[in-house]
Structure formats: C-alpha cells, structure tokens
Amino acid sequence: xxxxxxxxxxxxxxxxxxxxxxxxxxxxxxxxxxxxxxxxxxxxxxxxxxxxxxxxxxxxxxxxxxxxxxxxxxxxxxxxxxxxxxxxxxxxxxxxxxxxxxxxxxxxxxxxxxxxxxxxxxxxxxxxxxxxxxxxxxxxxxxxxxxxxxxxxxxxxxxxxxxxxxxxxxxxxxxxxxxxxxxxxxxxxxxxxxxxxxxxxxxxxxxxxxxxxxxxxxxxxxxxxxxxxxxxxxxxxxxxxxxxxxxxxxxxxxxxxxxxxxxxxxxxxxxxxxx
Amino acid sequence: xxxxxxxxxxxxxxxxxxxxxxxxxxxxxxxxxxxxxxxxxxxxxxxxxxxxxxxxxxxxxxxxxxxxxxxxxxxxxxxxxxxxxxxxxxxxxxxxxxxxxxxxxxxxxxxxxxxxxxxxxxxxxxxxxxxxxxxxxxxxxxxxxxxxxxxxxxxxxxxxxxxxxxxxxxxxxxxxxxxxxxx
Numbered sequence: 001x002x003x004x005x006x007x008x009x010x011x012x013x014x015x016x017x018x019x020x021x022x023x024x025x026x027x028x029x030x031x032x033x034x035x036x037x038x039x040x041x042x043x044x045x046x047x048x049x050x051x052x053x054x055x056x057x058x059x060x061x062x063x064x065x066x067x068x069x070x071x072x073x074x075x076x077x078x079x080x081x082x083x084x085x086x087x088x089x090x091x092x093x094x095x096x097x098x099x100x101x102x103x104x105x106x107x108x109x110x111x112x113x114x115x116x117x118x119x120x121x122x123x124x125x126x127x128x129x130x131x132x133x134x135x136x137x138x139x140x141x142x143x144x145x146x147x148x149x150x151x152x153x154x155x156x157x158x159x160x161x162x163x164x165x166x167x168x169x170x171x172x173x174x175x176x177x178x179x180x181x182x183x184x185x186x187x188x189x190x191x192x193x194x195x196x197x198x199x200x201x202x203x204x205x206x207x208x209x210x211x212x213x214x215x216x217x218x219x220x221x222x223x224x225x226x227x228x229x230x231x232x233x234x235x236x237x238x239x240x241x242x243x244x245x246x247x248x249x250x251x252x253x254x255x256x257x258x259x260x261x262x263x264x265x266x267x268x269x270x271x272x273x274x275x
Numbered sequence: 276x277x278x279x280x281x282x283x284x285x286x287x288x289x290x291x292x293x294x295x296x297x298x299x300x301x302x303x304x305x306x307x308x309x310x311x312x313x314x315x316x317x318x319x320x321x322x323x324x325x326x327x328x329x330x331x332x333x334x335x336x337x338x339x340x341x342x343x344x345x346x347x348x349x350x351x352x353x354x355x356x357x358x359x360x361x362x363x364x365x366x367x368x369x370x371x372x373x374x375x376x377x378x379x380x381x382x383x384x385x386x387x388x389x390x391x392x393x394x395x396x397x398x399x400x401x402x403x404x405x406x407x408x409x410x411x412x413x414x415x416x417x418x419x420x421x422x423x424x425x426x427x428x429x430x431x432x433x434x435x436x437x438x439x440x441x442x443x444x445x446x447x448x449x450x451x452x453x454x455x456x457x458x
Contacts, residue, residue: 011443014450017349018421019357020428030348047350049453050422051311054356057423058310059317065327066305069334073301 007032008042017046160197160239168192174251174271180206183271187216187251194244196227196251200237205270207233208255215256217264218248227251229260250274281306286351293341301338308352309334312359318423319363329366333359364425409456414449417442 007013015021016029033040163169168190176183183206186199198216208214208231216227227242252272254264282303284292289307292300312333317326336358344354410418413435420426420434432442 009447011447014446015428015443017353018446019360020421034347043349045454046450047353049450049457051350051352051356052457053418053422053453054311054315054352057314057318059314060310061313061327061330062323065309065313065330068327069305069309069331070301072331072335073338074298 004032004036004038008039013039013043014046017043017050156238159241163188163197163239166190166193169195169197170275172251172273172275174253174273176205176271177269179268180270185253185271187273188239189245189248189251191246191248194246196242196245197239198230198242199239200230200232201239203232205232205253207231211258212255213258213260214253214270215260215264216242217252217254218245219250219252220245220248222249224252224264226260226262229256229258248275283307287346290344290346290351293338296341301334304337305334308355311352312356315356315423316359316363318419319360319425320367325366326363329359329362332362336362360425367425410449410452414445414452417445418449418453421446 012021012025012029016026021029029039029043033043169188170190172187172189174183174185174187183204185203185205188197188199189195196216196218205214213229214232215229217224218227219225225245225248227245230240230242250272252264253270254261254266255268255270256265282299283306284300284303289300289303293304309330313326313330316329316333317323320326320329333355337355344351348354416435417431420431421428426434428439428442428446432439435442437445
C-alpha cells in the first residue's frame with residue numbers, strides 16, 4: 001500500500017495523462033492501473049481535472065469550422081476504408097445487395113418493355129402513314145396526268161377553234177375517187193400561215209391496216225408534195241396538223257406503205273379535192 | 276449555416292455512438308470538444324488558420340481511428356487531446372513551420388501569447404480569474420508549458436532551468452490544485 005502511495009506521489013500518473021511518458025512507462029502505468037483501483041481512480045481524477053482546465057481555457061473556433069469539420073467526416077463516411085475496422089461483412093450487407101439488384105433489374109425490365117412497346121407502336125404508325133402517303137402520291141400523279149390530258153385537249157380545241165376563227169383558212173372537201181366513192185375528208189388550209197389541218201372527227205374513210213397509212217399530198221404546179229401520213233380508224237377524232245405548205249392547187253390522199261412514200265401511188269388515190 | 280442547438284451527450288452515449296459511426300456522434304463530438312481542443316491547439320501553434328487545419332485533422336483522426344480507443348484506457352478527452360497535441364507538435368516541428376517562423380523564437384512568444392489570449396478570452400471564461408489566483412505562478416507556467424505548449428517535462432525543465440524532479444513535483448501540485456478547485 002505504501003508502494004502505491006509512493007507511485008502516485010512520483011508524478012508519473014500526471015505525465016502519463018499528459019502523454020509525456022515512454023512506451024515502457026506507459027505499459028507500466030496501464031498495468032498498475034488495472035491491478036490497483038486506487039491508481040485507476042487517481043488517474044481518473046487527474047484526467048477529469050485537466051479536462052476541466054482545458055474547458056476553462058477553451059477557445060471557440062470560427063463558426064464555419066463546424067461545417068468544414070463535419071463535412072470532412074461525412075466525406076470519410078463514404079470512404080470504404082473507414083468501415084473496415086469498425087464493421088465486418090455481416091449478413092445485413094449480404095442481404096442488402098441482392099434486394100437493390102433485384103429492384104434495379106425490375107426497373108430496367110419495365111423500361112425495356114416500355115421502350116419496346118413504343119418502338120412497335122412507332123413502326124405501326126410509320127407504316128400506316130407511309131401507306132397514306134403512297135395513296136396520296138398516286139392520287140396526285142393521276143390528277144396530274146388527268147390535268148395534262150385536259151390541258152392537251154383544251155390546247156387542241158383551241159387550235160381547232162382557231163382554224164374556224166381565222167379567216168385566212170380555206171376549207172376544202174376531198175371527195176372519194178372511184179376507188180372509194182363514199183370517202184370524204186375536210187382539209188383546212190391557210191396559205192398565209194402555211195398551215196394544213198385535216199378534220200379527223202368528220203372524216204369518213206375505211207380504216208387502214210397496220211401495214212398501210214394514208215398520205216396527204218398537195219399538188220403544186222402539177223407536182224405532188226408530201227404533207228405527211230395519218231391513220232384513219234373509228235376512234236380518231238379532232239383535227240390533225242399536217243406539214244406546212246404555202247401554195248397548192250389541189251389536195252389528194254393516197255393509201256401508201258406505212259411511213260409514207262416519196263411519190264404518190266396514183267392507182268391508190270382515195271380522195272382528191274381542187275380549188 | 277443555421278444556428279442549431281449544440282448537441283450534447285453523456286460520455287458513454289457518445290462513445291457508443293462513435294463506435295457505431297452515427298452522424299449524430301460526429302456532431303456531438305464537435306459541439307462538445309471543439310473549443311477545448313482548439314484552445315490547446317491554438318496555444319501550441321500560435322496561428323489561428325493553422326490551428327483550424329490541425330483541428331480538422333484532429334477530428335478526422337479521432338473519427339477514423341476511433342476503434343483504437345477503449346474506455347479502459349481512460350477518459351475520451353484525454354485520448355483526444357493527446358491526438359490534438361501530437362498533431363500540433365508535429366506541425367511546429369516540421370520543416371514548413373520552421374521556415375515560416377524563421378525569426379520567431381517560440382520561447383519568446385510563450386508568455387506573450389498567453390497574456391494576449393487571456394485578455395481576449397477572459398471575459399467569456401467564468402471562473403478563470405479565480406482559478407488563476409489559485410495557481411502559483413510556477414505551477415501555472417509548468418502546466419501551460421506542458422499542457423498548452425506541448426513541451427515534454429524534459430524540455431520544460433530546460434526552459435525553466437529547474438531539475439526534472441522539481442518539474443514533476445510542480446506538475447503534480449499544480450494538478451492537485453486544479454483538482455481541489457474543480458471539486
């Protein structure tokens with residue numbers, strides 16, 4: 001008991017609390033404290049009084065230090081290394097991971113399904129829109145061609161009408177020859193405009209076969225001049241413009257090889273008309 | 276920062292919470308001990324900015340190596356203040372710090388800083404005047420050298436020009452005086 005008192009009086013306990021001892025002395029003090037409750041109590045008293053003394057001499061750090069320090073601890077909270085000593089891998093951790101995984105898997109599954117459904121709907125939508133577009137394009141094309149037809153027809157009729165309006169046109173009716181007595185064809189000719197038209201709508205002549213074509217001739221000073229070939233069938237209508245000529249005494253139509261001849265085949269003369 | 280009420284726990288509660296690494300433990304730890312630890316650190320390094328860095332390092336070290344503390348070794352504050360004091364002493368003995376304070380002899384500042392501190396902080400500290408009167412000047416200087424300046428008792432003996440045994444005795448009587456005062 002006397003030894004303990006001497007030990008306490010030596011001042012080693014104060015130095016121990018102040019961290020002012022060698023590792024050997026430290027181990028010794030700790031061993032003594034475990035063995036003797038009175039030393040432990042003495043140590044506790046010294047610690048308590050120095051702690052209070054520090055409290056009396058406390059200096060408040062600046063206000064923003066609190067956040068700074070706590071943030072640096074929170075950052076360290078997220079650091080895996082700080083957990084190693086304090087926490088061991090428990091069942092708790094093993095359970096948490098699969099639950100999180102299952103949940104995130106589900107989210108991806110639903111997201112994928114939603115995306116896939118959207119894709120299907122989009123493709124269907126595109127397909128129907130494409131069909132409608134195609135339909136519209138066809139309609140536009142047919143309308144355009146119809147429009148073209150009308151334009152052509154209007155142009156043609158305009159020209160036909162022009163023939164009748166224009167006083168320079170002379171009308172000549174070609175009469176059928178002995179070869180084809182019933183044939184008849186109206187020719188309109190404007191010497192001023194050098195224009196020759198034939199009226200297919202009111203023509204009455206036998207239809208030509210596919211090897212032959214009718215050829216129109218103008219007689220200029222007794223010589224035949226080619227004015228072009230034409231077909232006659234039941235569907236031909238409207239007026240047809242032939243090659244131009246400035247002067248003519250007479251017009252005649254012969255039946256020639258398809259494509260026409262350089263000189264008329266006189267024995268195939270179908271119609272003739274003179275001024 | 277909102278003005279939060281400072282958190283305070285009993286030492287047992289705090290130690291348990293720290294062992295469980297609860298966020299509230301970090302806050303309580305700071306609120307309960309930052310000023311006491313800062314008082315020690317700032318007296319050792321004599322530089323407020325540097326002391327703040329060391330205070331932060333101290334809390335990080337306390338937090339990260341808390342598993343090495345056990346209640347059997349003694350009070351929590353004793354363990355923490357030794358961490359703070361060692362970090363501060365390491366700093367002032369480092370090359371950086373010596374270069375920084377080339378012309379300042381640490382010894383010359385010892386009394387000056389404390390006088391400055393006392394005039395600045397005295398009004399906030401209840402009972403300090405009584406306490407100062409309780410301690411004899413030689414008790415106060417040895418306590419301050421060792422506790423607040425980080426001197427070893429050997430360095431303190433050198434500084435004060437007294438034998439090592441006298442240092443130990445003075446330290447013991449100074450602490451005994453504190454015990455009497457706080458009881």
